[in-house]
Amino acid sequence: xxxxxxxxxxxxxxxxxxxxxxxxxxxxxxxxxxxxxxxxxxxxxxxxxxxxxxxxxxxxxxxxxxxxxxxxxxxxxxxxxxxxxxxxxxxxxxxxxxxxxxxxxxxxxxxxxxxxxxxxxxxxxxxxxxxxxxxxxxxxxxxxxxxxxxxxxxxxxxxxxxxxxxxxxxxxxxxxxxxxxxxxxxxxxxxxxxxxxxxxxxxxxxxxxxxxxxxxxxxxxxxxxxxxxxxxxxxxxxxxxxxxxxxxxxxxxxxxxxxxxxxxxxxxxxxxxxxxxxxxxxxxxxxxxxxxxxxxxxxxxxxxxxxxxxxxxxxxxxxxxxxxxxxxxxxxxxxxxxxxxxxxxxxxxxxxxxxxxxxxxxxxxxxxxxxxxxxxxxxx
Amino acid sequence: xxxxxxxxxxxxxxxxxxxxxxxxxxxxxxxxxxxxxxxxxxxxxxxxxxxxxxxxxxxxxxxxxxxxxxxxxxxxxxxxxxxxxxxxxxxxxxxxxxxxxxxxxxxxxxxxxxxxxxxxxxxxxxxxxxxxxxxxxxxxxxxxxxxxxxxxxxxxxxxxxxxxxxxxxxxxxxxxxxxxxxxxxxxxxxxxxxxxxxxxxxxxxxxxxxxxxxxxxxxxxxxxxxxxxxxxxxxxxxxxxxxxxxxxxxxxxxxxxxxxxxxxxxxxxxxxxxxxxxxxxxxxxxxxxxxxxxxxxxxxxxxxxx
Ligand SMILES: Nc1ncnc2c1ncn2[C@@H]1O[C@H](COP(=O)(O)OP(=O)(O)O)[C@@H](O)[C@H]1O
Ligand SMILES: [Mg+2]
Numbered sequence: 261x262x263x264x265x266x267x268x269x270x271x272x273x274x275x276x277x278x279x280x281x282x283x284x285x286x287x288x289x290x291x292x293x294x295x296x297x298x299x300x301x302x303x304x305x306x307x308x309x310x311x312x313x314x315x316x317x318x319x320x321x322x323x324x325x326x327x328x329x330x331x332x333x334x335x336x337x338x339x340x341x342x343x344x345x346x347x348x349x350x351x352x353x354x355x356x357x358x359x360x361x362x363x364x365x366x367x368x369x370x371x372x373x374x375x376x377x378x379x380x381x382x383x384x385x386x387x388x389x390x391x392x393x394x395x396x397x398x399x400x401x402x403x404x405x406x407x408x409x410x411x412x413x414x415x416x417x418x419x420x421x422x423x424x425x426x427x428x429x430x431x432x433x434x435x436x437x438x439x440x441x442x443x444x445x446x447x448x449x450x451x452x453x454x455x456x457x458x459x460x461x462x463x464x465x466x467x468x469x470x471x472x473x474x475x476x477x478x479x480x481x482x483x484x485x486x487x488x489x490x491x492x493x494x495x496x497x498x499x500x501x502x503x504x505x506x507x508x509x510x511x512x513x514x515x516x517x518x519x520x521x522x523x524x525x526x527x528x529x530x531x532x533x534x535x536x537x538x539x540x541x542x543x544x545x546x547x548x549x550x551x552x553x554x555x556x557x558x559x560x561x562x563x564x565x566x567x568x569x570x571x572x573x574x575x576x577x578x579x580x581x582x583x584x585x586x587x588x589x590x591x592x593x594x595x596x597x598x599x600x601x602x603x604x605x606x607x608x609x610x611x612x613x614x615x616x617x618x619x620x621x622x623x624x625x626x627x628x629x630x631x632x633x634x635x636x637x638x639x640x
Numbered sequence: 641x642x643x644x645x646x647x648x649x650x651x652x653x654x655x656x657x658x659x660x661x662x663x664x665x666x667x668x669x670x671x672x673x674x675x676x677x678x679x680x681x682x683x684x685x686x687x688x689x690x691x692x693x694x695x696x697x698x699x700x701x702x703x704x705x706x707x708x709x710x711x712x713x714x715x716x717x718x719x720x721x722x723x724x725x726x727x728x729x730x731x732x733x734x735x736x737x738x739x740x741x742x743x744x745x746x747x748x749x750x751x752x753x754x755x756x757x758x759x760x761x762x763x764x765x766x767x768x769x770x771x772x773x774x775x776x777x778x779x780x781x782x783x784x785x786x787x788x789x790x791x792x793x794x795x796x797x798x799x800x801x802x803x804x805x806x807x808x809x810x811x812x813x814x815x816x817x818x819x820x821x822x823x824x825x826x827x828x829x830x831x832x833x834x835x836x837x838x839x840x841x842x843x844x845x846x847x848x849x850x851x852x853x854x855x856x857x858x859x860x861x862x863x864x865x866x867x868x869x870x871x872x873x874x875x876x877x878x879x880x881x882x883x884x885x886x887x888x889x890x891x892x893x894x895x896x897x898x899x900x901x902x903x904x905x906x907x908x909x910x911x912x913x914x915x916x917x918x919x920x921x922x923x924x925x926x927x928x929x930x931x932x933x934x935x936x937x938x939x940x941x942x943x944x945x946x
Pocket of ligand 1: 639640656661679680681682683684685686687688
């Protein structure tokens with residue numbers, strides 16, 4: 261039998277030390293090792309609120325009586341609703357919902373106070389943006405109690421009977437855009453953005469580092485070319501790849517999940533190109549910053565994680581604390597999710613889409629400018 | 641006649657960290673010349689060439705390349721230079737034709753299709769143009785790289801160890817092509833480790849540790865070396881070499897196949913030193929020093945300077 265060398269504690273230790281040193285030197289990996297648990301803890305531990313509160317609410321007051329005022333002030337003081345403004349017409353409410361400015365429009369009908377006093381149980385109509393059913397569920401459930409509690413002070417003495425057993429007013433909720441509260445309606449269109457973010461950033465993220473590692477960069481740099489040519493040249497082809505993915509998801513959305521397509525598919529496809537380009541630009545810029553392919557992949561991951569968590573895909577956007585919403589507002593995925601859901605579920609048109617699209621465009625331009633600036637024209 | 645100088649630079653310097661890799665090198669190369677660039681590995685040849693075509697920013701230096709300012713006008717220089725990198729740097733996952741087409745497009749040549757087709761025909765690769773560059777052998781890669789460097793009709797070719805790892809027949813063909821092109825007015829700066837190739841250059845420069853040690857035609861370089869060389873044949877040359885190296889007046893004893901070259905800068909001292917060893921069965925003969933003798937000598941000296 262061949263004699264094998266025995267295990268050596270010293271060698272074992274040497275390797276441990278070496279690995280530690282290497283890990284410490286590799287800042288990015290180290291950052292990831294530390295950063296990911298921290299980010300996850302913050303997000304899941306306390307930041308993410310599966311029960312979003314302070315949802316922006318507009319009120320259409322057609323009645324100026326005592327009870328409607330009571331109701332309005334109760335709304336203003338509630339946890340779930342954040343009173344944004346009073347509106348005058350239903351069309352105005354409609355538009356605010358479509359743009360995603362408000363989550364709810366509460367309609368207090370004409371003669372509300374009078375009808376209440378007459379015991380006619382006036383109807384309060386709530387229009388809710390139910391694109392993401394989890395964002396609205398609890399708020400709506402709380403509304404009935406909120407109204408009853410608010411009016412109970414006003415309905416004392418001889419009026420107590422009005423409070424009745426099922427409350428003094430009737431409540432009608434219109435869950436708009438996704439009346440059945442199907443969560444797939446929310447998730448599947450969103451998935452399009454998530455998949456594109458992941459793959460597009462990754463694809464171009466490797467573009468420049470790959471050239472460096474294979475030695476082809478030297479050749480490329482010896483030719484007369486400008487950074488923007490190289491960067492854009494590496495972005496454009498992958499827009500088509502992005503369209504293939506988008507197409508697959510749209511087909512699945514239509515035929516597997518029966519997600520409605522309330523708006524124009526053409527508008528959606530046009531917008532998608534901007535979103536794809538923004539992610540490709542992000543990737544290529546990572547590529548100019550990264551020293552090797554591993555770093556590029558790590559950066560991609562760093563970008564993907566907040567995109568996934570803070571864009572409103574995973575959790576209702578309005579359930580996140582303000583700082584998380586601020587980060588979320590920067591990310592292209594956040595705006596793209598609003599666009600996709602807006603077009604598919606709300607039937608949004610170009611007007612609403614542009615409100616989000618310019619932010620994606622701005623992101624793409626800034627990121628690309630950084631990439632051009634950081635692109636090294638020499639091998640130094 | 642300065643307008644006849646394709647490369648005319650002075651004081652080119654480059655450091656990486658605190659190590660000066662190219663130390664104040666000046667170089668003049670005339671139009672239509674085949675200029676050999678020699679020196680051991682790590683002597684700074686590649687770094688120098690990269691500075692010429694703007695791939696590395698020089699720390700110091702001035703001059704012109706193809707009439708353009710070598711520091712500030714690299715974009716213009718790049719258009720007229722063909723640079724063949726030391727390591728194959730075309731796309732291995734692209735076919736021969738695709739690589740050539742890419743290069744042609746990058747330089748914006750007119751009648752691109754024809755040029756690419758011609759180039760493939762000249763390479764003798766018409767039947768294999770769809771083959772991936774990565775699947776080619778070393779010799780074919782080198783030919784593809786040269787063809788690609790020529791496609792935009794450059795004035796100056798910078799070839800960095802173009803024949804490393806290439807078989808002798810292919811090397812000979814390669815050099816024939818170089819001289820033919822030089823005859824048409826192209827200028828070449830070629831790095832090489834092969835002495836036979838060095839001897840085929842119109843002029844040479846020799847670098848060591850970033851310093852330019854000598855330059856000129858082959859005979860000038862040899863003359864500058866001021867070396868006297870004896871050739872010895874006989875048995876146990878290794879043993880003889882060992883003994884010779886210890887003797888005053890002998891600066892080097894180097895095996896060349898079945899012969900030993902014994903050299904020194906002081907002819908009289910050398911002759912005196914070897915006299916006791918000029919015995920049968922050894923056959924001694926004084927010869928003219930060759931390039932290699934001189935280079936080995938230069939190398940030895942430059943090490944001493946460190
Ligand atoms: N980018 C770089 N960073 C640090 N050192 C380098 C770099 N490029 C080359 N060197 C060093 O400079 C020296 C000269 O290299 P090079 O120009 O490639 O020599 P040669 O081509 O003559 O073999 C070598 O010691 C090499 O290690
Ligand atoms: Mg080299």
